[in-house]
Structure formats: structure tokens, C-alpha cells
């Protein structure tokens with residue numbers, strides 16, 4: 001990949017959306033060299049990857065930015081950012097159909113004959129919208145024990161609503177950690193998520209995923225279509241993207257002055273009173289040897305635990321079952337559509353979809369007056 005020469009240019013001039021939009025900024029308190037690493041990662045994130053640099057043979061996009069552009073590193077409401085997962089459920093046993101190119105569909109290919117399709121064997125097919133990586137370094141720096149303690153506290157408070165910790169084995173260090181990134185909390189460490197995206201979204205093999213995806217699992221097609229059989233990440237894009245995510249600031253509070261707005265204050269009180277904050281909770285504090293990432297509390301509005309709220313997609317990832325999702329952080333307010341597959345067009349639709357463990361809370365929300373519900377939405381928008 002060719003690195004933009006604008007590496008030293010201020011981030012705000014590299015990406016300048018409408019004046020009111022949230023911008024991607026580095027964390028405050030970074031050292032000079034950390035900030036330089038952030039800017040390098042920022043530029044790489046927008047770079048196009050070409051076939052001679054490792055794109056494909058099957059892939060979903062030519063740049064990370066395609067699916068995380070609102071703002072850079074955040075979400076994207078664009079249709080092309082939605083990816084497809086598949087697998088097979090046989091009498092309750094889930095098979096990710098790895099031998100047929102699963103579990104993620106790559107919808108594009110370098111040549112027609114290598115194009116992937118959802119195999120006929122798949123009887124579970126699900127869509128996923130991107131999650132935001134803003135504040136990723138802070139989320140990574142939440143100690144496992146705090147998330148475990150929250151799950152224990154939920155068990156004591158209300159076992160029927162309690163969430164589960166998703167313990168995952170990291171591909172970076174081979175050790176078990178508490179997962180926290182992705183719709184099923186399937187990643188614990190940033191390089192794990194980044195390396196996975198490099199291979200499965202761009203088709204770029206790297207130190208953590210050295211084997212190329214064969215189109216629909218077919219090794220003959222792979223031999224035919226793979227332009228670069230060696231490990232493709234020769235310029236440490238794994239490291240650059242990891243720096244970007246790790247040093248990316250969380251979305252800033254929307255409008256500080258709104259904090260005093262009586263309707264925002266009322267919305268916040270109602271959000272807590274009816275029980276949304278049981279799962280969409282705050283209170284984690286980071287611990288890190290990097291000062292910019294140490295001792296920070298972020299208003300995540302997520303326990304980072306797995307819950308069954310009746311929106312299950314049937315996809316099993318690690319220990320996360322088909323009916324479970326991680327409570328998504330509500331730290332971004334521009335997002336629409338909502339939920340893992342983007343099925344909800346607005347917040348009322350998203351809350352309406354909450355059943356299962358969240359049914360009583362959902363009912364409490366819709367028992368409020370229209371004006372009261374509006375205050376909750378206003379609070380979430382301006383928090």
C-alpha cells in the first residue's frame with residue numbers, strides 16, 4: 001500500500017465531514033511518538049489495497065474505511081458495509097462451514113471464477129453491520145476482572161436478566177481473555193480484531209492469519225486466483241491499524257451544554273429508572289501502562305456481556321451462542337440503522353425488538369408516555 005504523504009497533516013484536515021459531525025481524534029495525553037503512530041494508522045486506514053499488495057483473492061472491500069467511515073473508525077450506514085455470515089445448524093450443533101468458505105462471505109473476488117456464494121449446505125445466514133472502534137484502546141484496557149465482577153453482580157441482582165462473560169482465546173498471545181469487541185464479544189485484543197479484518201474483509205494475510213481464504217474453501221480455486229501466495233502484510237499494516245484503533249478517542253460528548261437541559265436530565269433519570277442501565281451500564285475504569293489509557297472511565301453504556309434479548313441470529317462464535325449478543329456500547333449517537341443486522345430504523349424500533357431477557361424493560365419503555373420516551377432518546381443523543 002502507498003502511504004499518503006499527508007501523514008503529518010492534522011487529522012481534521014484529512015477527514016472533514018459536516019461541521020456538526022463527530023470527528024476522529026487521537027486520545028488526549030498521547031506521547032508525540034504515539035500520536036505519530038496514530039496518524040500513520042489513520043492514513044493507512046484510508047489507503048486502497050491492490051491485488052499486488054495482498055487484496056483478495058476473495059474480499060469484501062478495498063479499504064477499511066469503506067465500512068468504518070462515519071467517522072473514520074466508526075460505523076457506516078452504507079449498504080455495502082453490511083457483511084454476511086453463514087453456517088449450518090444440524091440438530092442444535094453449529095458448523096461454521098469453514099471447509100466451504102465460512103463463516104464470513106467474501107462478496108467480491110479478483111476474478112469471476114473465484115467468486116464466493118453462500119453454499120447450499122448453509123441453513124443459517126445472517127447479516128452484520130459494522131461496530132465502531134472509537135475508544136477501542138480504552139475498551140481493551142478494561143481489566144477482565146471488572147467485567148467478570150459485573151456479571152457476578154448481575155447474577156446477584158437479577159439472575160433472569162444477568163449476562164455472561166465471553167472468554168476467548170487470543171490469536172496474539174494464545175491466552176484466554178474476556179472478549180469485548182464485535183457483536184458477540186468475539187475479540188478481546190485489538191490486534192486480534194484487526195488481523196481478522198485484514199484477512200476476512202480485505203483478503204490480506206498477516207502474521208496472525210498467515211493462510212489465505214480459499215474461495216468457498218476450494219484449494220484449486222485458491223491456487224488459480226491467489227496473486228501473492230506469500231504473507232502479504234510486509235509493511236506491518238497490522239501494527240499500523242492496531243495503533244489507530246488503540247489511540248482513537250471515544251466519541252466526544254455531543255453538546256456539553258445540553259447536560260443542563262431539563263429534558264436530557266429527565267431522559268437520563270428514566271433510562272436508569274426503567275432498567276435500561278442494567279445492561280447498558282457504565283462504571284468500568286481502565287488500567288494500562290500507557291498513561292493515555294490508564295485510570296480512565298468511559299461512558300460506554302454497555303456491560304460488554306452477552307445477553308439473549310430475543311434477536312438471535314443463530315450464528316455461534318466461540319462460546320457465544322446463536323441467541324446471544326454483546327450489549328452494544330451506546331457511546332455513539334449518529335448511528336442508524338440499529339441492531340446487529342441494521343433491521344431497526346430508529347431507536348423505538350430498536351427498543352421494540354428487545355424481548356427475552358429485556359422484555360420487562362422493553363414493556364416499561366413503551367408504558368411511558370410519548371413525551372417521556374422522547375426524553376430518553378434525547379438523552380442518548382446528547383449524552
Ligand code: HEC
Pocket residue numbers: 060061062063064065066067068080081082083128129130131132133134136180181182183184190193194197198201202241245
Ligand atoms: C466490508 C465491511 C468491512 C470492512 C472493509 C472492514 N470492516 Fe471492520 N467490521 C465490519 C463489521 C461488519 C464488524 C462487526 C463484526 C462482527 O462483530 O460481526 C467490524 C468490526 C471491526 C472491529 C471491532 C470494533 C469493536 O469495537 O467492536 C474492528 C477493530 C475492525 N472492524 C477493524 C477493521 C479494520 C482494521 C479493517 C481494515 C483492515 C476493517 N475493519 C475493515 C465490517 C468491515
Ligand code: HEC
Pocket residue numbers: 161274275276277278279280307308309311312325326327328329330335337338339340341347350351354357358361362365376
Ligand atoms: C438485558 C439486557 C438489555 C437491556 C435491559 C436493554 N438492552 Fe438494549 N441492547 C441489548 C443487546 C444485547 C442489544 C444488541 C441486540 C442486537 O443487536 O441484536 C441491544 C441493543 C440496543 C440498541 C441498538 C444499539 C446499536 O448499536 O445498534 C439500543 C438503541 C438499545 N439497545 C437501547 C436500549 C434501551 C433504551 C433500553 C431500555 C428501554 C435497553 N436497550 C435495554 C441489551 C439490553
